[in-house]
Structures are given as C-alpha cells and as structure tokens.
Amino acid sequence: MFVKTPLITKYFYPSLVWKKDTDQKKIWITFDDGPNEKVTPYVVNVLEKFNIKATFFVIGNQAKKHPELVELIINNGHKIGNHSFSHLNGFCTNNNKYLEDVEKAKKYIDSDIFRPPYGKITPFQIKNLKKEFKIIMWDIMSWDFKENISSNKIYRNVINNVENGSIILFHNNLKSYKNLKNSLEIILEKLKEKEYQFSTTW
Numbered sequence: 001m002f003v004k005t006p007l008i009t010k011y012f013y014p015s016l017v018w019k020k021d022t023d024q025k026k027i028w029i030t031f032d033d034g035p036n037e038k039v040t041p042y043v044v045n046v047l048e049k050f051n052i053k054a055t056f057f058v059i060g061n062q063a064k065k066h067p068e069l070v071e072l073i074i075n076n077g078h079k080i081g082n083h084s085f086s087h088l089n090g091f092c093t094n095n096n097k098y099l100e101d102v103e104k105a106k107k108y109i110d111s112d113i114f115r116p117p118y119g120k121i122t123p124f125q126i127k128n129l130k131k132e133f134k135i136i137m138w139d140i141m142s143w144d145f146k147e148n149i150s151s152n153k154i155y156r157n158v159i160n161n162v163e164n165g166s167i168i169l170f171h172n173n174l175k176s177y178k179n180l181k182n183s184l185e186i187i188l189e190k191l192k193e194k195e196y197q198f199s200t201t202w
C-alpha cells in the first residue's frame with residue numbers, strides 16, 4: 001500500500017497536479033467524498049478549532065441530497081471541488097458516460113477543480129476535463145478509510161511524509177469517520193507545530 005504516490009505514476013500523468021511547487025512551508029489538506037451529515041460537521045468543527053482551511057472534493061449525488069452541508073463547507077471558508085456525480089471509476093467507465101457524470105455534478109458543485117474518484121482517470125478523460133478543470137491528485141494518502149488501521153499509522157503516513165507543497169488526502173465519509181476521530185486532531189496539531197500553513201489556492 002502506497003502512502004507516497006509512486007514516481008512512475010506521476011511520470012505517466014504529468015499534466016495532473018500531484019504536489020504544489022513551492023519553497024514555502026505550505027500544504028494543501030483535502031477531504032474526498034461526502035458531504036455526509038455526520039462526518040462533514042465533525043470535520044468542519046475540527047478545522048475551525050485549528051483555524052485551518054481545506055478543500056472538499058464532494059460527490060454531486062451527496063451534494064444534491066445535502067445542499068446545507070455544501071453551504072456549511074463554503075461558509076466556513078473552505079473550498080469545494082468536483083468529485084463527479086456518482087463516483088465512477090474512470091478506468092471502467094465509457095468515456096462519454098464519465099464526462100457526462102462530471103458535467104451533471106456541476107449543477108450542485110460550483111468549482112473549477114476536479115479530482116477523479118479512486119484517482120483513476122484515462123488520458124482521454126484528462127484531455128477533455130482539462131478544458132474546464134484543474135485536475136488535482138495528491139502526494140500523500142492518509143489511508144484513513146482503511147478498516148483496522150491504527151491511528152498511529154495514519155499519523156505516521158502523514159507526518160513522516162509531509163513536505164512543502166504536499167497535497168494530503170483524507171476522506172469525508174462514514175468509512176473513515178472512526179479513524180478520523182482518532183487521528184485528525186493529533187495530525188493537525190503536529191502540522192501546526194511544524195509551522196505549516198494551509199492553503200486552498202490551487
């Protein structure tokens with residue numbers, strides 16, 4: 001299981017944003033999936049406690065069900081990104097269907113950034129979506145959605161790998177809720193102690 005995105009993947013997809021190019025102590029925190037009525041308010045609260053701004057790549061389907069949660073995210077100063085309408089895997093989906101699904105999500109998500117579900121996207125899909133979106137991947141996967149992972153492991157995944165320009169991936173769904181409750185605060189505390197600043201400018 002990869003925590004750091006392998007170089008080979010970055011090499012094959014150079015037009016995607018894997019990490020920001022900066023000399024400054026700046027990092028980008030991201031939460032995928034959701035919004036979820038339990039997890040999103042929790043995450044927003046924790047971020048507020050630490051005065052940290054983050055980017056939420058939300059699913060259109062969920063945003064449609066919970067417009068109030070999308071508003072909660074935006075009203076708290078965070079950024080919203082498109083994560084498609086029905087969370088399709090780009091490798092196993094017909095191109096037109098995939099592009100239509102992202103298009104459909106635009107009705108509920110007003111954003112110029114996109115993150116492909118599962119990080120799986122084909123060159124054709126990239127070429128088309130790049131006309132409208134900056135496509136954002138990540139360089140650090142927290143593995144917060146993994147069952148039976150220890151909070152210490154999630155902590156180490158992030159803290160031992162973070163560097164200037166890192167894009168860190170967490171989730172904003174029920175699968176990761178328990179793990180987030182055990183690890184998010186100690187991770188954010190450590191990142192603050194290391195004097196990182198948290199950007200949402202893509």
Ligand SMILES: [Zn+2]
Binds near residue numbers: 032033083087116118
């Ligand atoms: Zn996702």
